[in-house]
Amino acid sequence: MSELIFDTVSVRYGGRRGLTAVDGVSLTVPAGKVVGLVGESGSGKSTLARAAVGLSPISAGRVLLGGVDVRKLPRRRPLQMVFQDPYSSLNPRMTIGESITEAIPRGVLPGRSARKEEAARLLELVNLDPDRAEHLPGQMSGGQRQRVALARALAGRPEALIADEITSALDVSVQGAVLNLVRSVQRQLDLSMLFISHNLAVIxxxxxxxxxxxxxRIVEAGPAEQVLTDPQHPYTRDLLDAAPSAHKSLFDLEPSATADAEPPDPHYPPAGCRYHPRCPVGPLVRTDREICLRADPVEDAASRRHAAACHFSESEGHEPAISRGASA
Structure with a gap:
């Protein structure tokens, strides 16, 4: 296991008028821990993950694994990623066994027999029959393919693992089983993991x-129980308020008028606080809060609880939003 650090990482596409999909993100995944990254679609979560594994260009900053810049790691880097769509991440013409053995670093297990045995072991680790090694991806269900994708990632001997929305393409009936598997494997192998989702129950x-x-940008970060029971940023509270729970169904949700506002164009992010056009406690509601229009709260976020990127995070009273004790 190794610590995974995003050090002021930016990812920009296009020229001067292009899109900055990730803007100066700093985030640490401690060794052996799971960091859940949550946010609505288009917030930059997947782009950050793809930058870590070399699939998106890093325009500024760096990603460190065990203190080493990932761009200097060997091709078979000890940082692996499991993607959202398990079918597109597997070669449809290769058997399951071939896909897994292909991912084993060269020189680790010399000999075809040893590599086949390792593929069988990994299939068992993800709760699949080793006989599935002879099957093609098209012969398996979505949940089974996602288990294979996890086994393939583990074949690379990772020190850290990134899982990007790995249950969102699955039926609800199998999501829980896959999540239980991920949690079990992470604990068994003591992996550092960045787990990306828009589902707060999963996180x-x-x-x-x-x-x-x-x-x-990261607008709030901290221990899971603290962030989910006492959120400091208005956006976090809006996400929690919009999530159905055991006491609140989809039909009971009443988002504020500002939360319903159209998200800003990411090509032209607002000045000051980026959330102020949608903020239920910002200048649209409180006219005395003009600072939100001109000063970026990210600059001194480290001085606030949960590093909240909000000028007024500690001045807003609010009820605890969610209990972490319930299962997903």
């Missing part, structure tokens, strides 16, 4: 630490 179930991302 709550798996994570030791929660980070909240909005419009390319």
């Amino acid at each position: 709550r179930y798996l994570s030791d630490i929660v980070a909240v991302m909005y419009l390319g």
Whole structure:
């Protein structure tokens, strides 16, 4: 296991008028811990993950694994990623066994027999029959393919693992089984893990630490229980308020008018606080809070609880939002 650090990472596409999908993100995944990264679609979560594994260009900053810049790691880097769509991440013409053995680093297990045995062991680790090694991806269900994708990632001998929305493409009936498997494997192998999801129930179930991302930036981060029971940023509270729970169904949700506002164009993010056009406690509601229009709260976020990127995070009274004790 190794610590995974995002050190002021930015990812920009296009020229001067291009899109900054990730803007100066700093985030630490401690060794052996699970960090849950949550945010709405388009917030930059997947782009940050892809930058870590070399699939998106890092425009500024760096990603460190065990203190080493990931761009200097060997091709078979000890940082692996499991993608959202298990079918597109597997070669449809390769058997399951071939896909797994291909991911085993060269020189680790010389000999075809040893590599086949390792593939069988990994299939058992993810609760699949080793006989499945002879099957093609198209012969398996979505949940089974996602288990294979996890086994393939583990074949790379990772010190850290990134899981990007790995249950969102699965039926609800199998999501719980996959999440239980992920939690079991992470604990058994003592992996450092960045788990990305827009589902707060999933984040709550798996994570030791929660980070909240909005419009390319981390706006709040801290111990999972603290962030989910006492959120400091208005965006985090809006996410929690919009999540159905045992006491609140989809039909009971009443988001504020500001929360319903159209998200800003990421090509032209607002000045000052990026959340102020949608903020239920910002200048649209409190006209005396003009500072939100001109000063960026990210600059001194480290001085606030949960490093909240909000000028007024500690001045807003609010009820505890969610209990982490329930299962996903």
